[in-house]
Amino acid sequence: MSKRDYYDILGVSRTAEAAEIKSAYRKLAIKFHPDKNPGDKEAEENFKEAAEAYEILSNPEKRSRYDQFGHSGNSASGFGGGGMNMDDIFSQFGDIFGGGNPFENFFGGGNSRGGRRVQKGTNLRIKVKLTLEEIANGIEKTVKVNKQIHCQSCDGTGAKDKSSFHTCSTCGGAGSVRRVTNTILGQMQTTSTCPTCNGEGVEVTAKCTSCKGEGLVRGEETITFNIPAGVSEGMQLSMNGKGNAAPRGGVPGDLIILVEEVQHETLKRDGINVIYDLYINFSDAALGTSVEIPTIDGKAKIKIEPGTQGGKILRLKGKGIPEVNSYHKGDQLVYVNIWTPKAVSSEEREILERLKGSANFKPQPGKSEKSFFERIKEYFE
Known part of the structure; x- marks a missing residue:
């Protein structure tokens, strides 16, 4: 099943500013939050879908790749936001709601998630x-x-053994502490990460000797x-x-x-097209010939028509690079160059001197082919 467009999910235009994207996600997060829709699998999927869309569109680099390449830009065969879990999503809330988990107050969730920082x-x-x-x-x-991996000795906990864990004495295992202050508007309650356990809800009294208590x-x-x-x-x-x-x-x-x-040794990439510079001698250009050239898929034989001029572009359709997330494929462009020898023998010079006087070997501006730049323009038009 194909993924929905991220802009459609959040209900914003493709030119939406960061503030508009953030506001749209905030509304959807509140609407589909699991604490507000207990047991509703559809709401949970919508909640995850909105979080994935926000993860991509709120990041300038990821958004740019998405705008250019679609879902493949950030997620192709295991890449990207498709693997988000609830811990990923709730870690976003500090940015969206200015710190803490707002749903504890909105939906009476209390410490249903322990208030612990992920x-x-x-x-x-x-x-x-x-x-x-x-x-x-x-x-x-x-x-x-x-890279950093979980310590095998302590299974990533950082503790010497199970008996080394104790509920945090400051927050009682909640991972956060609440403070009530009196203001002219009445009492105001604020929640912050527990300074003793750093939001984990537990204290480690004896550290793992392998990882020094880091867990990594x-x-x-x-x-x-x-x-x-x-x-x-x-x-x-x-x-x-x-x-x-x-x-x-x-x-x-x-x-x-x-x-x-x-x-590549012989091919050059130009967007989705591939360019190859073909060099032929004067005789082959005048008389015509067949030559074998390299392509991405191997070798290919092409025909050089008699009277081919230097600068002519031959096109091998579909021999280029495919577009990401598309069935469209570029071409291979063969630029024909006439090779002029830098030195000739006395016999070759004599032959060339005789040919030079022939009418067929004199430049004929009125009958000449279009210029190189004109052919380039026509090709892309």
Whole structure:
């Protein structure tokens, strides 16, 4: 089932400002929040869908990629917002509602979620080099990533053993503390992260000796992912939850994959088109010939018509790069260049001197083909 357009989900235009996007998401978050719609699976899915749309459209880089490439720009075969869970979503509320979980007061949720702060691991960035052939066809890549992983000794808790955990004496396990102050308008209640347990609700009295209580160690993970066909230099793909692990069982960060193009030996990329410079000698240009040229898919034989002029562009339709998230494919453009020898033998010079006097070898401006730039313009029109 295809994903809905993120702008349609939030009910905003494609030119909407950041404030409008934030406001639209806030309304949907309140409308579909699980505490307000207990047991309603449809509301829960709408809640997650709105959070995913906000995650992409509130981030300038992710929004730019989405506007250009659609869902594939941020999510292709395991990439992007599709893997958001409730911890991801509730971690957004500090930005949307100015801190804390507002639904405790709106819907009487109290400490139904413990009021505990969900920590998120940091994002990890890697570079992947791709050949022109891999870009044109798409490819599955497997890489080994050195990153922070959960400590195996303590299972990521940071504690020496189970007996090392104690409920926080300051917040009573809530992860947050409330303060009531008297103002001229009456009493005002504020909620903040517990300073003793840092929002986790528990205190560790004896730390794990392997990770020194951090719950994290350096490790290596083998990750496999698919690169869609048509990606370009500098494009970033994101895999949710494949970044550095978070302390105390929090939400892992994302793996950001930066695409680098490896320059091809003979072909050049121009958007979705591929360019090849073909050099032929004067005789072949005048008499015509067949030549074999490289393409992304292998070799191809093309015909050079008699009387071909230097600068002529031949087109091999559909031999270029596909557009991301589209069935459209570019072409291969063959630029014909006439090779002029820098030195000739005495015999060759004699032949050329005789030909120079022939009427067919004299420039004929009135009958000449269109200029190189005119042919380029006609091709793209």
